[in-house]
Amino acid sequence: MSSTAADFALNSLQYGDASQLFNDPSLQWPSPCDLAATQLDGSHYEMPHQAYACELDVGMSHPMHSQGFRYELAPAAGYCLQPASVNAQGSCPRSFSDFSFGGHIGSMTDAYPPSAYQLRPQNADQEELYSLLVGEQATHMSNAYENPSGSQMRPDRESAMPRRHWRPLTEEPDSSSGMLLDTPVPDDGTKSEDDIEETPMDKEEPYAQLLNRCLREAPGHTMILRDIYHWFAKYTDKSHNKGTKGWQNSIRHNLSMNAAFQKVDSATGPETKKGTSWRLTEDAIRNGVKSTTRYRSKIPNKRGGRSQHPAPQRQASGAKGGQAARKAAKFRRAVRLREANGAQVTDPYTMPPTSAPPPTIPEAQPPSDTEISYGSNFGYPYFVPGTSSLSPSDPQIQLRARYTPSSATEWSFPATPEHCNLVDLVNSKRPFNGSPFCYNSFESGDEPMTPASFADYSVDHGPGTPFEAVESIETDVLQ
DNA sequence: AGAGATAAACATT
């Protein structure tokens, strides 16, 4: 694979303050050859910013300078590439021209000139972290990977370091010009967890969406359940203030019921004992995750005879769901109020980025007009206007589109550096369905169905008759 | 009616 174009891109990068990160041998950044898988053609190029994003996660090991750090190529809310030409007061950090493409990190790919990039922390916490790291030379960074058993990887919630709350990039203080989300964001350390709990539905996305992001950040978009639990415990509030395991139940419920997630057949790879993995489907990668409830059967239970416990004996479930719904309602009411007052409001997971596309670019449509699709690659075409010679017929695009990570099933979270395959990251960040440049092999009818919807449902499930099962399937498909 | 959360029953690994 030729690396000349990639070399060009790499050599043109302005690493800026990140130079030590890139030079650190323990940080095995992708080689230029790997980069060749990205789209390059001399005059312009396309590079997913996530490819070089690096998260320094001190939560996994504390104190940070003794145990070593963990880093991820796919960051949750860590570092991202930003145009070097834009300073902190810059009006448009994620574009290099006068316009902004906007978008969520992890959701879309931007095209900027190579020289426009600089790696820098996204917020004060990380700024501090970063200086500490650079000062320490970060010589032990790879240690955390030596033991993938999971025990050492449990985030230390009692760490002295402030817990980082997830915030979509579009809300970062320096990420836009006055288009900040003015919804309260509990990230300044002045709020306690209890306060956060009081805040109405602070960005706490639905399970399906959280799972989407969780898997999206994972190498090969694949994780085992236990690591998904860890991720939720670390990055979400779902597990807070609950002694129960209900949130894990909910995770499993969503994984199982939402067709965006599929089980990966294990037994392919050396570490099979770790259990089966869950992976984002190709469709979900392109179009985002849809509501889990949409896969819910509309047909009343016909299987019958399932339980010896009649309904009245059953404890009323879902009551707490009502609480959550009430919170959400409060939040939405607040949003509406804000909108009524003229403020620009972004719902981080149900709305496209606030940045409007430049008028010269044909408008892209969200994946679906009638269905909720969160976390999808909402956005806009992201090639530099006027310079793009790329098209869906471009062989390199098709090459990328055809690429499927063969070793994905071997990965788990967090990945070791060796497992961080940039090609896969690139693959995962290709244009979404709505882009005019998108490689789109999926028609809407190809949407994956929940396992119960497959024709072999009746073969090995349940006491009901096959006919009954099939009947409900067809209804599901058609509805 | 649909979304989302949650509980729970039941099945499988």
Place this chain on the structure above:
DNA sequence: AATGTTTATCTCT
């Protein structure tokens, strides 16, 4: 016991 699948039930929009 942990995981996976499915249904039920609740609140809210």
